[in-house]
Amino acid sequence: MSSNLPFVHRFHAMTVPCEVQILSIDLANFPETSAKNIAKEIEQNTRRLEDKYNFYCNDSWLTQCINQRASCDIELDPESAEVFQHLDRLSQLTFDTFDTTVGSIKHLLKQKPKMLHSHAFQALSSALGKQAWELKGTVDLQKTRLHVPDSRTRFDFGGVIKEYAVDQAVAIGKQLGATSMLVNFGGDIYALGTKPDGSAFNIAVLDPRDNKTPFFAVPLTNAALTTSAHSERQVQFGDKTTSHILSKQDVEQKILSVTAISSSTLEAGVLSTSLTLNPNISVPEDSAVIYIDDQLHIHQNTEFLHP
Secondary structure, eight states, rough: OOOSSSEEEEEEEEEEEEEEEEEEEETTTTOOOOHHHHHHHHHHHHHHHHHHHTTTTTHIIIIIIIOOOOSSSEOHHHHHHHHHHHHHHHHHHTOOOOOOTTTHHHHHEEEOTOOOOHHHHHHHHGSSSSGEEESSSSGGGOOOOEEEOTTTOOOOTTTTTTHHHHHHHHHHHHHHHHEEEEEEEEEEEESSSSOOSSOOOOOOEEEEEEEEEEEEEEEEESSSHHHEEETOOOOOOOOOOEESOOSSSSTTTTTTEEEEEEEEHHHHHHHHHHHOOOOOOOOTTTTTTEEEETOOEEEEESSSGGG
């Protein structure tokens, strides 16, 4: 271990505080690397992803090439093809509960802010969900096309790219020799390896009614943890205030938060978000889920919803 470790690097991106803690590096095989350079590479890549996939930026690749497309078919670069392949699989896993095409709803509400919730989803029924897009030629990421027949369909990668950026941060750390590292982008967390003493990282999950107070902790090693709480932010429709997790269906009111643990931050994030809407989704065997109910009780399955 280098004498300058542990090393902590903080920055702000994707609307959240980001932190990278590097605790150990394999200097025997990576003698030229340094924690500072690893952190620098991670921050640069995170900002690159933010610029490329920003739904709210008119100059982003997502806006210009996808959401303002001139054709039904868009040729994807390998990275974007990989992202859409992940979304394809995760849409199937969550029975289309996790839906990046809700950008269509956000775009419509900018034009008609007083539109009713049910009317907005009904008006855009053919522009939403996995039915609204298809990947073609997915065997070779160099030749993947995105087919989007409805011109009203718009993609919002909120809940995707921040988590994807955490996974890429871990990949960068590994490539540059990090063996013990904790990445935390606004509560989306990945623990690489263990602490130098061999113990697991102890990750606190916050009280959903007081997001400054730890509620319980989870030991984490080579895994990701994300938490979704529908009470954190709200969106105003013409007739109702809803969770910031936009969906045709309402969130499950008996669930205050869902914490998911998985092998990738992207999968954990999709699971924790989707389960606040549809707790009947099957959780993969290599993942784990922890619920906090409206009485602040902790559960590891959904039996509490069916007393």
